Amino acid sequence: MERSKFILDEKDMPVRWYNVLPDLPEPLPPELHPGTKEPTILPPPLFPAAINEQEFSPERYIEIPEEVQAIYRTWRPTVLHRAHRLEKALDTPAKIFYKYEGTSQAGSHKPNSAIAQAYYNKQEGVKRLATETGAGQWGSALALGCALFGLECKVYMVKVSYNQKPYRRIMMETWGAHVVPSPSQDTETGRRILSEDPNSTGSLGIAISEALEDAFSHDDTKYSIGSVANHVLLHQTIIGEETRKQMEMADAYPDIIVGCVGGGSNFAGQFLPWIRDKFSGEKPDMRIICVEPQACPTLTKGLYTWDFGDTAGMAPILKMHTLGHTFIPPPVHAGGLRYHGMAPIICHLYKLGLIEAKAEHQVAVFEAGVKFARTEGIITGPEPCHNLRVAIDEALKCKEAGESKTILIAHSGHGHFDLAAYDDYLSGRLKDYEYPAEKVKEALTHLPEVPSA
Amino acid sequence: MERSKFILDEKDMPVRWYNVLPDLPEPLPPELHPGTKEPTILPPPLFPAAINEQEFSPERYIEIPEEVQAIYRTWRPTVLHRAHRLEKALDTPAKIFYKYEGTSQAGSHKPNSAIAQAYYNKQEGVKRLATETGAGQWGSALALGCALFGLECKVYMVKVSYNQKPYRRIMMETWGAHVVPSPSQDTETGRRILSEDPNSTGSLGIAISEALEDAFSHDDTKYSIGSVANHVLLHQTIIGEETRKQMEMADAYPDIIVGCVGGGSNFAGQFLPWIRDKFSGEKPDMRIICVEPQACPTLTKGLYTWDFGDTAGMAPILKMHTLGHTFIPPPVHAGGLRYHGMAPIICHLYKLGLIEAKAEHQVAVFEAGVKFARTEGIITGPEPCHNLRVAIDEALKCKEAGESKTILIAHSGHGHFDLAAYDDYLSGRLKDYEYPAEKVKEALTHLPEVPSA
Numbered sequence: 077m078e079r080s081k082f083i084l085d086e087k088d089m090p091v092r093w094y095n096v097l098p099d100l101p102e103p104l105p106p107e108l109h110p111g112t113k114e115p116t117i118l119p120p121p122l123f124p125a126a127i128n129e130q131e132f133s134p135e136r137y138i139e140i141p142e143e144v145q146a147i148y149r150t151w152r153p154t155v156l157h158r159a160h161r162l163e164k165a166l167d168t169p170a171k172i173f174y175k176y177e178g179t180s181q182a183g184s185h186k187p188n189s190a191i192a193q194a195y196y197n198k199q200e201g202v203k204r205l206a207t208e209t210g211a212g213q214w215g216s217a218l219a220l221g222c223a224l225f226g227l228e229c230k231v232y233m234v235k236v237s238y239n240q241k242p243y244r245r246i247m248m249e250t251w252g253a254h255v256v257p258s259p260s261q262d263t264e265t266g267r268r269i270l271s272e273d274p275n276s277t278g279s280l281g282i283a284i285s286e287a288l289e290d291a292f293s294h295d296d297t298k299y300s301i302g303s304v305a306n307h308v309l310l311h312q313t314i315i316g317e318e319t320r321k322q323m324e325m326a327d328a329y330p331d332i333i334v335g336c337v338g339g340g341s342n343f344a345g346q347f348l349p350w351i352r353d354k355f356s357g358e359k360p361d362m363r364i365i366c367v368e369p370q371a372c373p374t375l376t377k378g379l380y381t382w383d384f385g386d387t388a389g390m391a392p393i394l395k396m397h398t399l400g401h402t403f404i405p406p407p408v409h410a411g412g413l414r415y416h417g418m419a420p421i422i423c424h425l426y427k428l429g430l431i432e433a434k435a436e437h438q439v440a441v442f443e444a445g446v447k448f449a450r451t452e453g454i455i456t457g458p459e460p461c462h463n464l465r466v467a468i469d470e471a472l473k474c475k476e477a478g479e480s481k482t483i484l485i486a487h488s489g490h491g492h493f494d495l496a497a498y499d500d501y502l503s504g505r506l507k508d509y510e511y512p513a514e515k516v517k518e519a520l521t522h523l524p525e526v527p528s529a
Numbered sequence: 530m531e532r533s534k535f536i537l538d539e540k541d542m543p544v545r546w547y548n549v550l551p552d553l554p555e556p557l558p559p560e561l562h563p564g565t566k567e568p569t570i571l572p573p574p575l576f577p578a579a580i581n582e583q584e585f586s587p588e589r590y591i592e593i594p595e596e597v598q599a600i601y602r603t604w605r606p607t608v609l610h611r612a613h614r615l616e617k618a619l620d621t622p623a624k625i626f627y628k629y630e631g632t633s634q635a636g637s638h639k640p641n642s643a644i645a646q647a648y649y650n651k652q653e654g655v656k657r658l659a660t661e662t663g664a665g666q667w668g669s670a671l672a673l674g675c676a677l678f679g680l681e682c683k684v685y686m687v688k689v690s691y692n693q694k695p696y697r698r699i700m701m702e703t704w705g706a707h708v709v710p711s712p713s714q715d716t717e718t719g720r721r722i723l724s725e726d727p728n729s730t731g732s733l734g735i736a737i738s739e740a741l742e743d744a745f746s747h748d749d750t751k752y753s754i755g756s757v758a759n760h761v762l763l764h765q766t767i768i769g770e771e772t773r774k775q776m777e778m779a780d781a782y783p784d785i786i787v788g789c790v791g792g793g794s795n796f797a798g799q800f801l802p803w804i805r806d807k808f809s810g811e812k813p814d815m816r817i818i819c820v821e822p823q824a825c826p827t828l829t830k831g832l833y834t835w836d837f838g839d840t841a842g843m844a845p846i847l848k849m850h851t852l853g854h855t856f857i858p859p860p861v862h863a864g865g866l867r868y869h870g871m872a873p874i875i876c877h878l879y880k881l882g883l884i885e886a887k888a889e890h891q892v893a894v895f896e897a898g899v900k901f902a903r904t905e906g907i908i909t910g911p912e913p914c915h916n917l918r919v920a921i922d923e924a925l926k927c928k929e930a931g932e933s934k935t936i937l938i939a940h941s942g943h944g945h946f947d948l949a950a951y952d953d954y955l956s957g958r959l960k961d962y963e964y965p966a967e968k969v970k971e972a973l974t975h976l977p978e979v980p981s982a
Binding site for chain 1: 530531532533538540599603604610614634635673695696700703902952
C-alpha cells in the first residue's frame with residue numbers, strides 16, 4: 077500500500093511553540109519606536125503583555141496554553157501528504173511532500189496565531205480587537221478566534237479585496253466580525269486618504285494604519301497583526317514542529333523546503349523548526365527557498381533597511397527588506413503576498429545566507445496550481461501556488477539530473493475564494509506584471525530617517 | 530485532555546462498501562424501464578456493466594478496488610468530531626458527534642461515488658462522462674474524478690446555479706470539465722424547453738434529461754448520477770463504515786442519527802451501516818431522522834408512487850416519494866435538497882417505519898448554521914445546516930429532560946460557495962417558503978401510467 081498521508085493523533089500534537097530568537101547565529105536587530113526612533117518593545121497599548129513578552133522572549137520553547145491547544149485540536153494536527161500523483165505526472169524521482177493547512181475552519185494557517193492572540197487578549201480583559209486584512213485570510217482567522225473567545229472584532233479590509241471578495245467578508249461576518257472597506261470613514265487616517273483620493277482602493281499598509289488608530293483610540297481595544305511580527309512567526313511554528321514528527325513517520329528528511337512569503341509567517345512557521353539543523357551544522361546543505369511574486373519582490377529586489385510596517389508611520393520601524401511603506405503593488409491575485417515589507421526574522425536569515433529567495437510570475441504560478449489540482453485534487457490558494465511552481469521546477473531538475481531529492485512544500489491553504497483568478501488563467505486573461513521599478517524607487521524616497529541606526 | 534477528534538489511520542480505512550439490499554426486511558420494488566414500463570435493470574448505454582451489477586447486487590459487501598482506495602486515501606478516512614463547544618453553548622447533557630465530509634478536495638461527500646464511477650467507466654473503455662449538477666457539489670466531484678482518471682467530463686449545470694455560483698463552475702473547469710448552463714442548446718431536450726420558455730432557469734430534472742440524452746447520443750460517453758440510485762448509496766457507505774469504527778474509539782453509540790436528504794446519498798451513506806442493528810433487533814430504539822426543506826418536502830408531503838427520475842421521462846421509473854417530476858421547487862439556498870424525488874432505498878425504509886422524516890424552514894436552518902460556525906468554527910453548507918437545526922433541537926430536548934443522549938450528525942460538507950445565503954440570513958433578507966401545495970398538486974397530475982405496478 078502506497079501511503080498518502082502521515083497523520084499525528086491529537087494527543088501527539090506539539091505542546092510548545094519554537095522561538096528561534098535565542099538560537100540565531102547573530103542577534104536580530106531591535107524594533108524602533110515610530111516616534112522616538114529608539115529601540116523599544118512595542119508600545120503598551122498595542123498588544124497584551126503576554127504577546128509583548130513573546131515578541132522578544134529569550135526562551136527557546138514557549139508552552140501553548142491548554143485553552144489554545146483545545147481549540148487547535150478542533151482541526152490540528154494537520155495532515156502531511158505525499159504527492160504520489162503529482163510525482164507520477166512529472167515522472168520525477170523526487171519525493172514530494174506537502175503539509176496542508178487548508179483544513180482549518182478559516183482555510184489557512186492563519187488561525188494558528190489568531191486563536192493564540194484572541195486567547196491572550198481575553199486573558200488580559202480586552203473586549204475588542206482591531207485588525208487589517210488584505211485577501212481576507214487573516215481577517216477570517218481573527219474573526220474566528222474572536223468568536224470562539226467571545227471578543228468583538230473589527231476588520232479593516234483593503235477596499236479592492238472588499239469589493240472583489242464579498243465571500244471573505246461574509247465569512248468574517250458569519251463569525252460575528254464587523255468589516256469595513258479600507259480606507260474607511262471610521263478613522264482619521266482613512267478620512268485623510270479618502271479626502272486626497274476618494275477612489276483609493278487601499279493597501280495593506282493603509283489598513284494597518286487604520287487598525288492601529290482604532291486600537292489607540294479605544295480603551296477596550298487592542299491591535300492584532302497576522303504576520304511579520306516575531307510572535308506571529310512563533311505561533312506558526314506549530315506547523316513545522318508537527319511536520320518534523322510526520323517526516324519521521326515517513327522516514328524522510330527534506331533536502332529542499334519551499335514556501336511563499338508575504339509577511340513570512342506561514343513559511344517561517346514551517347522552516348524555523350528545521351533551520352536549527354543548519355545552525356547546528358547537522359544539515360548544512362538543506363535548501364530553504366522563499367518564493368514571492370515578481371510584482372512584489374520584497375526579498376529579491378527590495379532594500380534591506382529600516383522602514384515602517386504601515387503606511388501612516390504608526391507601526392514600529394523594522395529592519396527588513398522593503399519596497400517602501402507607501403508602495404502599492406500591482407494587482408496580482410496573490411493578495412497575501414502584496415506587502416511592502418517582510419518579517420525581520422526572515423530578512424535576517426536571508427542576509428546571513430541561510431535561506432534563498434526566488435520571484436515568480438503569476439501565469440507560471442497558476443499553471444502549477446492547475447497541474448496540482450488535476451493530480452492531487454486540491455485547489456490551492458494563489459499564494460501557495462507560488463510554492464507549487466518552484467517545487468515542480470525542482471522536481472523536474474531532479475528528473476534531468478536523475479537525483480531523488482526530498483521536497484517539502486509549506487502549503488498554506490485552499491483557493492476556494494480565489495477561483496476568479498483560476499478563471500482568468502483558464503480563459504487566457506491572466507497577465508504577468510513586470511517589476512514596478514519606478515514605483516518602488518519613488519516609494520523608497522519616503523523611508524523614515526533613523527539617526528540611531 | 531478533552532478529545533475533539535477521532536481519527537482513523539488510512540491503513541484502517543474500510544475496504545468494502547456495504548450493500549443493504551440483501552439485508553432489507555422486505556425486498557426493494559424494482560425499477561421500471563421508462564419506455565416499456567416493465568421491471569428492468571438500467572438500459573445498457575447508461576452505466577458501465579460493473580455499476581449495473583452493483584445497482585441490484587445480492588452481495589452484502591462489495592470490495593473497493595485498490596485504485597479507488599488509493600484515491601480515497603488522498604483525503605479519507607475523514608474525521609469524526611466531538612462538538613464539545615456546541616454542547617457547552619447549548620448547556621446540554623447530550624453528546625454531539627459529527628462526521629465531517631467537507632475535507633475532500635471537492636468539499637463534500639460526493640467524491641466517494643464520483644471516484645468510483647470514474648474508475649469503473651475508465652476500466653470499461655469509456656472516454657467521456659455526462660452528468661447534471663444543481664448546486665454544483667456533484668458536478669465538482671465528477672470533474673475531480675474524471676481529472677484523476679483522465680476522462681472527459683461534460684456537466685449540465687442548472688442555469689440558476691450556473692449564474693449564481695460562478696465559483697462552482699470555475700472549480701469544475703479547473704479540473705478540466707466542460708460546463709454548460711441547463712437548459713442548453715446542446716441537446717434536443719434543452720432546445721425544446723428553451724423554445725417554450727427562453728427564460729427557463731432550469732431544474733435538476735431537466736439537467737438529468739440533458740445529460741441522459743448526451744450519453745445516449747455519443748458512442749464514447751456514459752451517464753453518471755450523483756445520488757438516488759442504489760449504487761451511489763452503496764459507494765457512500767464508506768462514511769458510515771468509518772464512523773462505526775470511530776464511534777467505537779469514542780466508546781459511544783448513537784441514540785439519534787440525523788442527516789439531510791435531497792436524493793439521499795449522503796445520509797444513507799452514514800445510516801445504512803447502522804440500520805443493520807435495527808434490522809437485527811439489537812438497537813430497536815435508535816432513531817434515524819431524515820431532514821428536508823419545507824420548500825421541497827419529498828418524504829413528509831410527497832406521494833409514495835412510481836415516477837420518473839428526470840423531467841423528460843428518459844430515466845428509469847422508480848417507486849419513491851415524489852412531488853412530481855415536473856415540479857420546480859421554490860428557490861431555497863439548499864440547492865442539493867431541491868429534487869422532486871428521493872432514493873428508493875430511503876423511501877422503502879421510511880414506509881417500513883424504520884426511519885423518520887422532518888421538514889425545516891430555511892431561516893431556522895441558517896440560525897443553526899451560524900450557531901455552529903460560532904462554536905465549532907466550521908461554516909456549513911446550506912444542506913447540512915438542516916441537520917444542525919434538528920441536532921440542536923434534540924440536544925435542547927435532552928437538556929429539558931435531563932437526558933444524556935448521543936447524537937450523530939452526518940455533516941456532508943462546507944459552505945464556502947454558499948456564503949451569499951449566510952449574507953441573506955445575517956442581513957435579515959432570508960425568507961421562508963411555504964409548502965407549494967398547488968404546484969405539487971399540478972405536478973402530480975403528470976405521473977407516468979404504470980399498468981404493471
